[in-house]
Amino acid sequence: MDATREARVSATSRIGPGTGVLATDAGGTLVLRRVRVRVASGPDRGIERELDQGTMVVGSHPQADLVLTDTTVSRYHAELALLPAGVRVKDLRSTNGTFVGESRIESVLVPVGSEVRLGRTRVELLPSDVPLPDAPSEATRFGRLVGSSPAMRRLFGQLERVAATEVAVLIHGEPGTGKTEAARAIHDASSRARGPFVVIELGGVPAAAVGPAMSSALGGTLLLERIDEASGAVQDALSAALDRREREGIDVRVLATSRGDPRALVERGALRRDLWFHLASVRVEVPPLRERLEDLPRLVHALLEELGYPELRLGAAELGQLRVQRFDGNVRELRRTIEETLLRSAVPARPSSPPGEQVTDELARMPFKEAKDRLLDAFERGYVAQLLERAGGNLSRAAAEAGLDRNHLARLAKKHNLR
Numbered sequence: 496m497d498a499t500r501e502a503r504v505s506a507t508s509r510i511g512p513g514t515g516v517l518a519t520d521a522g523g524t525l526v527l528r529r530v531r532v533r534v535a536s537g538p539d540r541g542i543e544r545e546l547d548q549g550t551m552v553v554g555s556h557p558q559a560d561l562v563l564t565d566t567t568v569s570r571y572h573a574e575l576a577l578l579p580a581g582v583r584v585k586d587l588r589s590t591n592g593t594f595v596g597e598s599r600i601e602s603v604l605v606p607v608g609s610e611v612r613l614g615r616t617r618v619e620l621l622p623s624d625v626p627l628p629d630a631p632s633e634a635t636r637f638g639r640l641v642g643s644s645p646a647m648r649r650l651f652g653q654l655e656r657v658a659a660t661e662v663a664v665l666i667h668g669e670p671g672t673g674k675t676e677a678a679r680a681i682h683d684a685s686s687r688a689r690g691p692f693v694v695i696e697l698g699g700v701p702a703a704a705v706g707p708a709m710s711s712a713l714g715g716t717l718l719l720e721r722i723d724e725a726s727g728a729v730q731d732a733l734s735a736a737l738d739r740r741e742r743e744g745i746d747v748r749v750l751a752t753s754r755g756d757p758r759a760l761v762e763r764g765a766l767r768r769d770l771w772f773h774l775a776s777v778r779v780e781v782p783p784l785r786e787r788l789e790d791l792p793r794l795v796h797a798l799l800e801e802l803g804y805p806e807l808r809l810g811a812a813e814l815g816q817l818r819v820q821r822f823d824g825n826v827r828e829l830r831r832t833i834e835e836t837l838l839r840s841a842v843p844a845r846p847s848s849p850p851g852e853q854v855t856d857e858l859a860r861m862p863f864k865e866a867k868d869r870l871l872d873a874f875e876r877g878y879v880a881q882l883l884e885r886a887g888g889n890l891s892r893a894a895a896e897a898g899l900d901r902n903h904l905a906r907l908a909k910k911h912n913l914r
């Protein structure tokens with residue numbers, strides 16, 4: 496297998512099945528991103544080729560993938576590679592150079608829609624997306640996320656699809672909707688499930704923590720929590736870490752979450768554009784709870800189960816009350832509401848409730864030794880009284896029954912005034 500072909504196969508397996516790269520279009524639909532490479536000037540003007548997988552070598556040699564007759568173009572002039580984040584343009588040591596804008600480049604990642612120049616020929620990299628069928632999943636659960644509403648089943652369909660690939664995914668949605676759970680579930684459903692799942696909260700983290708987080712996720716998944724809260728310094732560190740990952744082939748899949756609308760972040764300059772290309776070519780939105788109230792019964796059941804009450808069911812009246820809540824805090828707020836309801840309604844203690852029911856409030860407030868003596872005293876008195884009663888006051892019989900020394904039992908009986 497020659498080197499180019501090998502690169503093509505490995506690039507294809509990197510971007511998953513089918514031809515093209517999984518991406519999200521402006522309308523939020525998953526698409527297979529392909530690029531139409533169109534010659535925009537020079538003697539071959541008008542020629543077009545689809546770049547739908549792996550790499551394309553452009554040059555004047557008849558065996559190049561896109562052959563140009565321009566005499567300022569070298570035999571193997573440049574290589575284009577379709578990646579989830581855009582198109583990598585690499586100059587193959589051409590005589591007259593490869594340019595993006597005014598800059599002569601060696602290797603650079605450019606967004607789809609860019610133009611590059613080889614010698615005197617301009618080449619456009621045009622989007623040529625193929626929409627993927629957006630069928631809702633049959634499942635009503637994905638990892639720990641539950642829901643049977645069309646909105647959640649559509650999300651599950653998208654999550655199943657992205658879990659089968661290696662692409663970076665930006666998960667966005669309101670607070671408490673389940674973004675972290677969605678990321679965890681992607682990892683668990685992916686081929687990296689046995690590798691580490693490392694979470695780094697970008698709000699407030701020092702920039703120096705980014706590199707080590709990437710290293711500790713080797714072979715697994717790194718979740719960048721809340722990129723909308725990353726400071727400029729953290730964004731710079733992230734950008735450097737992602738570049739290094741690509742250059743050195745570091746084996747880490749990256750997922751990210753954001754509460755804010757990620758596109759607006761880029762537009763107002765709050766998120767570096769290159770991070771957008773690296774992290775947000777695939778975006779999935781977790782819908783707010785108020786838009787899927789039909790999920791409430793199932794969610795309540797799942798949360799009760801998690802809280803240790805699998806046998807409990809909420810009545811119609813209680814569910815009705817939940818339905819009129821605003822749930823600005825989404826599923827996290829629902830969880831809190833349920834916890835509070837459980838406390839208020841004094842649900843019987845769970846089997847796993849902490850030991851020490853005999854410790855009354857009064858005992859609990861005493862110094863430890865005093866409380867312990869008091870409790871032991873009460874136990875001794877109760878135990879010995881019942882024992883003697885069963886033995887009809889016969890000390891020897893009672894001692895034998897309880898496995899106690901007769902004299903010891905006599906002292907205990909005396910101490911508690913039982914004889």
Ligand SMILES: Nc1ncnc2c1ncn2[C@@H]1O[C@H](COP(=O)(O)OP(=O)(O)OP(=O)(O)O)[C@@H](O)[C@H]1O
Nearest residue numbers: 639640641642669670671672673674675676826827
């Ligand atoms: N669809 C769901 N099914 C079951 N539990 C859920 C679901 N969505 C969220 N939860 C639960 O709600 C809580 C909040 O979820 P999570 O932390 O994933 O939200 P988030 O969107 O990442 O929040 P934030 O914006 O604060 O980072 C967790 O206890 C999670 O288990």
